[in-house]
Amino acid sequence: xxxxxxxxxxxxxxxxxxxxxxxxxxxxxxxxxxxxxxxxxxxxxxxxxxxxxxxxxxxxxxxxxxxxxxxxxxxxxxxxxxxxxxxxxxxxxxxxxxxxxxxxxxxxxxxxxxxxxxxxxxxxxxxxxxxxxxxxxxxxxxxxxxxxxxxxxxxxxxxxxxxxxxxxxxxxxxxxxxxxxxxxxxxxxxxxxxxxxxxxxxxxxxxxxxxxxxxxxxxxxxxxxxxxxxxxxxxxxxxxxxxxxxxxxxxxxxxxxxxxxxxxx
Amino acid sequence: xxxxxxxxxxxxxxxxxxxxxxxxxxxxxxxxxxxxxxxxxxxxxxxxxxxxxxxxxxxxxxxxxxxxxxxxxxxxxxxxxxxxxxxxxxxxxxxxxxxxxxxxxxxxxxxxxxxxxxxxxxxxxxxxxxxxxxxxxxxxxxxxxxxxxxxxxxxxxxxxxxxxxxxxxxxxxxxxxxxxxxxxxxxxxxxxxxxxxxxxxxxxxxxxxxxxxxxxxxxxxxxxxxxxxxxxxxxxxxxxxxxxxxxxxxxxxxxxxxxxxxxxxxxxxxxxxxxxxxxxxxxxx
Numbered sequence: 001x002x003x004x005x006x007x008x009x010x011x012x013x014x015x016x017x018x019x020x021x022x023x024x025x026x027x028x029x030x031x032x033x034x035x036x037x038x039x040x041x042x043x044x045x046x047x048x049x050x051x052x053x054x055x056x057x058x059x060x061x062x063x064x065x066x067x068x069x070x071x072x073x074x075x076x077x078x079x080x081x082x083x084x085x086x087x088x089x090x091x092x093x094x095x096x097x098x099x100x101x102x103x104x105x106x107x108x109x110x111x112x113x114x115x116x117x118x119x120x121x122x123x124x125x126x127x128x129x130x131x132x133x134x135x136x137x138x139x140x141x142x143x144x145x146x147x148x149x150x151x152x153x154x155x156x157x158x159x160x161x162x163x164x165x166x167x168x169x170x171x172x173x174x175x176x177x178x179x180x181x182x183x184x185x186x187x188x189x190x191x192x193x194x195x196x197x198x199x200x201x202x203x204x205x206x207x208x209x210x211x212x213x214x215x216x217x218x219x220x221x222x223x224x225x226x227x228x229x230x231x232x233x234x235x236x237x238x239x240x241x242x243x244x245x246x247x248x249x250x251x252x253x254x255x256x257x258x259x260x261x262x263x264x265x
Numbered sequence: 266x267x268x269x270x271x272x273x274x275x276x277x278x279x280x281x282x283x284x285x286x287x288x289x290x291x292x293x294x295x296x297x298x299x300x301x302x303x304x305x306x307x308x309x310x311x312x313x314x315x316x317x318x319x320x321x322x323x324x325x326x327x328x329x330x331x332x333x334x335x336x337x338x339x340x341x342x343x344x345x346x347x348x349x350x351x352x353x354x355x356x357x358x359x360x361x362x363x364x365x366x367x368x369x370x371x372x373x374x375x376x377x378x379x380x381x382x383x384x385x386x387x388x389x390x391x392x393x394x395x396x397x398x399x400x401x402x403x404x405x406x407x408x409x410x411x412x413x414x415x416x417x418x419x420x421x422x423x424x425x426x427x428x429x430x431x432x433x434x435x436x437x438x439x440x441x442x443x444x445x446x447x448x449x450x451x452x453x454x455x456x457x458x459x460x461x462x463x464x465x466x467x468x469x470x471x472x473x474x475x476x477x478x479x480x481x482x483x484x485x486x487x488x489x490x491x492x493x494x495x496x497x498x499x500x501x502x503x504x505x506x507x508x509x510x511x512x513x514x515x516x517x518x519x520x521x522x523x524x525x526x527x528x529x530x531x532x533x534x535x536x537x538x539x540x541x542x543x544x545x546x547x548x549x550x
Binding site for chain 2: 067069072074097098099100101102104105107109111112113114123124127128171174175178
């Protein structure tokens, strides 16, 4: 184990010149039970950042704080700040609807709307007043999500008839159609088979050219394969945050090492 | 090896199945007997003349035109008043209201209201709509009273339908940067529509058969005209049936039976429409 790096230094080491997202001393409680404890970390633009940790460590809660999805959980309350390009996402003047428009999300279980494939993609832009040709945007988004070739002949069929992996790529296309700057992914492959999983991982690598991706996963191989940076959470505490290579091969913390080598969790 | 009591468990399973089947078929049989009896008795009187004539002292000339039209007027206006209010209340309670003491108090009271005897609504309608708002014995007064009566049922069933829409759909929609109204309008309501429709039709079917509140607010028992506007006096099928059934002559009892057949037919038609709408919305959404 490396003893020459202290944990505080590890946190401080991960500062970026122009972070797109910054969490500052974020604590999130469900009623009185803290799920995320005093977490500070910044997310680099156009990179994939993975948040890993055992079940119930607060990684999903932290992720949902980035686009204010915790607003829908009345018991959840947050202290600290989350900055998006330097602006406080939780200030009084911030409209959460606007936040979610810019920071999209893909959920753990594929959740397409029970509508047609094309409507799934076009609904977000149309409701947000996008005036352009909607079929063009549908095609573009589906192409980006690597789904176009499979569905181009049945755009008006119900999305619920697609396979699980296709549904999840449709959900990614739906998020992309809003042209967000950040895409949050909450264990996007946990309900999928290995083939679909690897397709989505390839897709993420393509997408990072234009988007910033934050992915929560309990699959460590996945984090190691796709991410540039990895944050390890345990019990709501940020234990370690660093470049993925370093976190997996030369972790600074003993707990991290035990987790990534599969000794617990 | 564990014997598992398999024999005995299968026996219990079979017995339960027989029990369920017996109960189901027994109630259907009772209904069938009732229908057969009523149709048999009223069959002779059922013709076009019966539908297009006004009530009369002479059974041969008596018909249900005013009662049938009155019922249609009544039910249309009841739907007009109760559906928007009931669905809006359900949306508010499910999607907007915070889980506070007040909203729980409202919830409990709506459930209680569903159990209040209909005659009480009749008294309320008489005092408020007929007297206080001076609407008189009109279609509007009757419809408003009926609306009060069925609102709890509509609200409760609409809430159930809205609650059954998966939260993941709402989350997906919110994550695209949309307002609550947009989510409700585009996803929650379409998904809940079949359930809401079923509740509305069931509630209206209840209203169509209600007699007590109409008697209370003074719907007339002898009307020789068809209401031409919402402020006209009216009668309704159940009242006409009640009127005929309480006369001593056998012929009028048969007329009542015939009117019951018409009332049941109207109800069946409404239920059929509900099934069709349900089917359509489930396919296209």
